[in-house]
Amino acid sequence: MPDFDFRALRRFPDVEAPNLQAWDATDELLVRWALDSGIPGDEVAVIGDEYGAITLALADAGISGIRVHQDLVTGRRALARNATALGISGWASHDLGAELLAGARLVLLQLPKALAELEEIADAVARSAAPDVTLVAGGRVKHMTLAQNEVLARRFGVVQPQRAERKSRLVVASEPLAVPADPPFPVRQVHDGLTLCAFGGAFAGARIDIGTRVLLNAMEGLSVPVVHPNVIDLGCGTGALAAAFALRHPDAVVIATDRSASAVRSAEATMRANGIEGRVQVTLDDAGSELPDASADLVLLNPPFHLGASVHEGAGQRLIQAAARLLKPGGEVWTVFNSHLDHRRALSREVGATEQVVRTPKFTVTRSIRRG
Structure with a gap:
């Protein structure tokens, strides 16, 4: 894995405090998976990258053309600020939908807190990404539940939890299933x-x-x-x-x-x-x-x-x-x-x-x- 300095990242303009940092081990696991996959950047989408740790680590490793969706505008601004501070480019922001996901063969996801949000994301990936897409979702073990796997299983034929590392775990979902005619939200x-x-x-x-x-x-x-x-x-x-x-x-x-x-x-x-x-x-x-x-x-x-x-x-x-x-x-x-x-x-x-x-x-x- 490239020697990317995650410690250089800031949360600003979001709240900053000694007990709050701009990345965790899940980000590092997702970055390693993407680099090991060999999938080119223009076929990679990143969702839920809170302050840009995943996106910037991949771009710093020479992966260009990454598409990114962050729900919070504070995260979008933090990513832009961190990119400027580190002199990194090669990514583009999009809303959740076809523009973000069309042709994507690898989707990296920091698991959201709400099951409804995960359901919407899983549906969007199965609906709009490439037929052979793999969704790799990660989170801190203490916040992960079997219900998250069940949500993924409603949109993917194969859902495989990985071994935990450094108190984080990845779940790999593949073989997207047919989706209903209309999205489930709003x-x-x-x-x-x-x-x-x-x-x-x-x-x-x-x-x-x-x-x-x-x-x-x-x-x-x-x-x-x-x-x-x-x-x-x-x-x-x-x-x-x-x-x-x-x-x-x-x-x-x-x-x-x-x-x-x-x-x-x-x-x-x-x-x-x-x-x-x-x-x-x-x-x-x-x-x-x-x-x-x-x-x-x-x-x-x-x-x-x-x-x-x-x-x-x-x-x-x-x-x-x-x-x-x-x-x-x-x-x-x-x-x-x-x-x-x-x-x-x-x-x-x-x-x-x-x-x-x-x-x-x-x-x-x-x-x-x-x-x-």
Whole structure:
């Protein structure tokens, strides 16, 4: 295996911390498999390469023409930054679909956390890649389950787990099976008149997660004293908050933004399903970084408390800081979070005066007013 320095990779602009690194042993195993296969780069697709470790190690070894799909825009930006810093090229980014997979004989996959996302990826590979494609999926052993093998087996005739190495394991799927005429995603569910749509990688699928439900209920008492308010659903997921607000306030200008491409596609489908696609703008962005400062009268926020498989408050803290930047003086952010988290202190520090609106056994909803 070439002497690629994985330690030179950074996670930035994603959260960085001493206990968070930009690669793991799974990346190295996938790189070694690809190099041993001898398959040329223009027949290789990489999916779920969080910060570019797989792609850049292969490109550094002279494998060119690799096609890459990363769901998170933070991962896409980290890959680009790492490539620039290391002076590496020879790869191209694509959305999940035929452009990414057409003619691919080898697909390298960092296993996603959600089975639905794995199902969507496996279907896309079986549907669009070469007939003799091999999908090599890897993950940390402690996060792998037999259910993942079962999902792969619904789209591939042969699924072979490999021996674990350095606490990581590869699963090799080959002989793709016939796929149904229509892809399995997006899925749809109706909740009290609100239709949610979800692609595989969207958090909670087409369900309304408990925290979002608590904030939706609290929003029934929310009044915005501004005519044509500018509203941002920050980290919108499938777009439940943005859609519900737009339906209740037809005069509002609503932006729904998320760093996940799967979430953005889901939110776009949600807006179409509810007949409000012309009134809600959906964007792929990292913590609203491309939105102007002091542009929002109201921010709706249900921040995550996981970074991949790690429990970490950093992602939520970044969104709280983003909310403070995006709000006009006197504007409000309504936030829901797990009650054990210290987000109220962060909201008071970053935004301004913060009060509790609702508290359940698991969740707290707060209202924060942007200081002038």
